[in-house]
Amino acid sequence: MSSSQTVTARQRFFGEDAVDPVTGAVRADQVLVSWFGCASFAVAMGGVVFLLDAWVPRGATSGYVPTTPAEVAALAPSAIFIGHGHFDHAADAGVIARDSGAVVHGTAEHCATVRKQVPGVELSCKEMGSSASVPGERHDFTLTPEISVTAVRHIHSARTPRHEGPDASTPVRPRPCLCDIRTYPPSLGDAGHLARNLLAPEGGVLLYQFRIGDFVLTWHDSAGPLLDKAPSVVEVLRGLPASDVHIGAVQGFNQFTNGLRDPRTYVEALRPKVFVPNHHDNWLPVMTARGEAFRTPVHDELARIPEAERPEIRMLLDRDDYLAPGRLTFDLT
Template sequence: MTLPLRFAAALACATLALSACDGGRNNQQLTPRDGAAARYTPSGQRVPLQDWQPIPRRAVSPETQLARDTILGPNAIEDGKVKLWWFGVSSFVISGGGHLWLMDAWEPIGLQADYVPVGREEIAAIQPEAIFIGHGHFDHAADAGYIAGRSGAVVVGSEEICTSVQADAAQDDLQNAFDCLITGTATLPAPGTTQTVELWNDMAAVSILQHIHSAASPQTYELGDTPFIHVPNLLPYLGYLNSSPEEWLRFLSTLTLEQGGTWAYHFKLGDFTLLWHDSTGPIVASDPDGAAVQAALDSFPGCVDVQLGAIVGFDQPISGLRDPRLYVEHAHPRVFLPNHHDAWAPVVGGGAAAYKSEWQREMDSLENPPLVDYLTDPVDYMAPRVYDIKDPIWAEPMPGSRCAGE
């Protein structure tokens, strides 16, 4: 992480009587819709979706506000706006409806370090209220325990994901500093199943879809699929070498984290809807699970306005970018932002520029292509995207979507 941000986070943490960065939870005072005082106190519970009691909005301390203003910019939470900040691979900070949360939680670090201008310390300092995990592999969830343990953020994910996150937090004796909201297991519910939960008492329910992780699947190859081999950009690794033995050891210890299912999350704020997923599997119609996921992608409440989706996967050498294109084809977003395509690991992470022209070809092949807001590393790291949820465009259904036919 860069020195100015590291210094700012350290300053914010130093001013806390019970620091957000050393495990204190002084920011757990929450305010419900009616303005009356309320307190949500996490205790290390695992709560199934059906048993979850919606929690009120969290009050923000001056110290947390300072960290948010420094790291995210002023007015990170703004009435009537949804904002997002990309901090590598599929990890995003998102604000909306008076709340601030994370999608995935990993500071991209391994052979490289400091390529992304924020790290786990800064993300913990902004005190996210929840962390939605797409799956449990290291490049998506390795820092969830660190951040949740220091913020009290609810961790949303499967049983297996919760086990890994709690184990990481236990290294600092913070395993009881947050609760897990359990979406299921690695195999249950079946792919194509959508569940809902009201995480907060002042926001619409979040839809949670079990889908399919990327995989090399020659059995799903179809006529017209075009293999794609990208040319990786190695400069980020040469220019940002990781020289910290401690970070190397931490990185190596996370390489065997369990997948724990594959989860997509859909949010609705007024007429505006947002879909996020950190993997794209071979959801071909000839496979029953694939067909079920296809149908589910076009069945979310209010359909999909903005889609944040992984475009890189293990099927790329066989079927090119067909699999992520299928996710877009069946979700019918108005705007699409790619992720998991940056230089996060040597060779595997090719850097965004390596996929741009091929991805645009895939989008141009669609009958109703979305506007592509092509995130590019490193210039788009922590560069905010802002959506006005009252913009009338969100009330207009995207052509080809289920909503257009209603």
């Protein structure tokens, strides 16, 4: 992969002003985050580029997200962090890791799934537990001498019985948005890619927190019913440093019964200054809706948090906020 390809890709994802036009180095005094669909993000933290999940949404549509796995690989990420192994989170991880040399991070099952995507290729993968790990299990390590990482085992979104009483939340049931299939019809190749990866196993669910200096970024690609099924995880999350930025999933199976109660649980535990909803766009139009459908429910749910503790909500809306340099840029100084 040429350095010119990396310069072009990084300038597109992170902005021309943030990337050296000769070397491709990203400025080290900021954290820059660029969304490329569902729960996938490219991050430049202190000049180090890495990915959170690795799937460019396609299959039910083509071209809805304006990038490709090849362009994501051209970012030359040093690492790929997998939240869980379902197709909408890891289906492009193998190809991107192969083409970029990135080290994959995830459970043993995530590593196995990613390696199966590129048979015959040796991929480097850091294993953190397995699908049998206990919720709340914690892994601490460094990505670079300046960036420390904590991975916490938690649980996938799941439907639970309807809660009543003062903590009950209003169900969120947006209508599926089929219109984008007509505007961005799927190609045969993209439909085949989706079909081949559709049944990829979850393999366990990990939340990641990244720290550089005093800055804390936390990300997770699913929000499980912690209060009902894994209350110990809530205590582990409360024990982490408060987040400057929290990028958390809001779309999930429990929204139809208990609204956004589960995502709020994560926000309350992680105590962010800024909350960025993810996994809420029209990534699978037969089931999903555009992010605009979640704007009011997210604001209404988080309004239940006392004002002094309530984060700023930085809503991302498809398709305007895909690969939007500057939308999620934070100073380190």
